[in-house]
Amino acid sequence: MEKRQSRRSYPREVVMQVLSSCYDHPTAYAVYERARKIKPDISKGTVYRNLKLLEERGEILALSTGGVFTHYDGHTEKHSHFVCKKCGKIEDVFVKTPVPAELCEKFVVTESKCVYYGYCEKCAPENGAVLKN
Ligand SMILES: [Zn+2]
Ligand SMILES: [Zn+2]
Structure with a gap:
């Protein structure tokens, strides 16, 4: 049970890991590219979905700076x-x-x-x- 639970949340942990280890506010696509280095089979949809989820939970920040892309920040202080x-x-x-x-x-x-x-x-x-x- 414990193991299934942690396996299911794995992509989210990867996304979190990417964001908490950088300070350059990557776009969703950049997060995806970095996540792939940790978990090569992760899909773009999974990364994007988890970004949205983490943002809704207040665990990461989504940043609009006036440009085309939203940037993400793993540091919520x-x-x-x-x-x-x-x-x-x-x-x-x-x-x-x-x-x-x-x-x-x-x-x-x-x-x-x-x-x-x-x-x-x-x-x-x-x-x-x-x-x-
Ligand atoms: Zn400059
Ligand atoms: Zn920031």
Whole structure:
């Protein structure tokens, strides 16, 4: 019984393993490609289904950054994201952004999701942007 149970949940564990071991916020297809390295017979449909399930359970985050694809994040602790407009790199950002006072007068804000856009360290010079250090 115990063994059947763990075998049945195996694809989900693979998906979870892929996501918890990376920080680059892969697309569903990239998750599938990495999952295949761990479990070669895993199907794309299985990976996509499990991504949806894990997202619904709050075990992973699905991230829309304005692009065509949804990106996935295996790290659900509170954080924001920075998206490079040039290379598309998505990085975790741990900053505390206070809720604006004007908002608090009208609403009870319980959470916020922030995505910052701009140029990463590598792309900034190529675009004539300067990092303020
Ligand atoms: Zn970049
Ligand atoms: Zn993240």
